[in-house]
Amino acid sequence: MSSKTVLIVDDEDAIREMIAVALEMADYRVIEAEDAQTAHAMALDHKPDLILLDWMMPGTSGIELARRLKREEATAEMPIILLTAKGEEDNKVQGLEAGADDYITKPFSPRELVARLKAVLRRATPPGIEEAVEVDGLRLDPTSHRVTSNGGALEIGPTEYRLLQFFMTHQERAYTRSQLLDQVWGGNVYVEERTVDVHIRRLRKSLGEAHQHLIQTVRGTGYRFSTRE
């Protein structure tokens, strides 16, 4: 799962640092800006997935920046969370009007910050709709996350599920072990190529007699999912 990038905009080093640490621990990538000007440029350059914006800053204020970002098409979709000192309730309305997606009052706990950030990100990224694939009575349904063989549910591990999903959406084509590692395991993991063999075996086992012929060995190359032959 690729981690999300968060842009922190605050004029105080200490606060930026504190937030950055909290977010990095929660496995987000973090970029920082200490004024609105820089922040605006970074938003355009790095396209962060979310912006944490301090309300009060010297020069262009946070809320002004929020408005500006929402006005421009390139940045309008980026969710914004405003940070503000306590007890400024009317700011809240103003903030949400400016297009902020959420609003956190200082002081806040790292836990709260991360939780709300997650919630906002979740809302901003509607899950893609995936369709079921069916071949020869073998059916993989991403919605229920289930694989059935002629109607009967199959026992299948997470990796084998991903492997099968990849194969079923890329049929009739041979892949090397290396390609499969990239596609199914993800770009930069370090595992032995032979490991693919093992998972292929596990997948075949899971598929059972009825369908294991669909996973074919291509000698000297790798594997292929095919209904033919």
Added chain:
Amino acid sequence: MSSKTVLIVDDEDAIREMIAVALEMADYRVIEAEDAQTAHAMALDHKPDLILLDWMMPGTSGIELARRLKREEATAEMPIILLTAKGEEDNKVQGLEAGADDYITKPFSPRELVARLKAVLRRATPPGIEEAVEVDGLRLDPTSHRVTSNGGALEIGPTEYRLLQFFMTHQERAYTRSQLLDQVWGGNVYVEERTVDVHIRRLRKSLGEAHQHLIQTVRGTGYRFSTRE
């Protein structure tokens, strides 16, 4: 019966107010938004039972918002009634195409508004919200707010009840912890994802031997309610 929540979206304060009063008299809970942005957020956060949407608004228009709401899964099921100025008959087609469930022409009487609103709500209320759902001898009856297993009443906490209700009305589908938090806890609460595990356990415990197999773990993903396997 718990009263329904209606989200009013209109840029004119006076109109919102007028409608709000009418609806509150008819015993609906009312929330308001004056632009599409806010409305979208509120729809996600508060999960209103129905949305009253002004056709013409500055910025994102009503119809655009309608389309967006229908496109996203979390809001697709919410019925929408479009409000529009008189004599724009062709809007009607466009509106219904965008997924609106009904269409009211301004000016309208409060009586008419409430009547059509009721009608739409009646039509739109899916089973499980008002009607009982039953699966394999496990029965959840929203009217009496009661769960029975082969006739015998079950001890079940509020959260577990909502969780079960959600599951029974969304069967054969895998949900991540995150999605369950959104759907069952509501969009704006911040709790640990692991908390879901605990409530799943409590729910399973409540269901007892007879039915706990219906709540299935989908390793690496989340949980699923299913009668199969």
Added chain:
DNA sequence: GAAAAGATGACAATCATATGACAGGCGTGC
């Protein structure tokens, strides 16, 4: 038949989920 490539079974480390316990919050009844 020998070499090369793939299949298979076993295994230990790792990771995700299940479980039990606990403390704070909330409402109820006294």
Added chain:
DNA sequence: GCACGCCTGTCATATGATTGTCATCTTTTC
């Protein structure tokens, strides 16, 4: 106002599934 019990969310720990690797066996190729 106060004690009580229920519900919740969180944590630490237990349990069990999954993963990557290796050694060994089988098949294919020439």
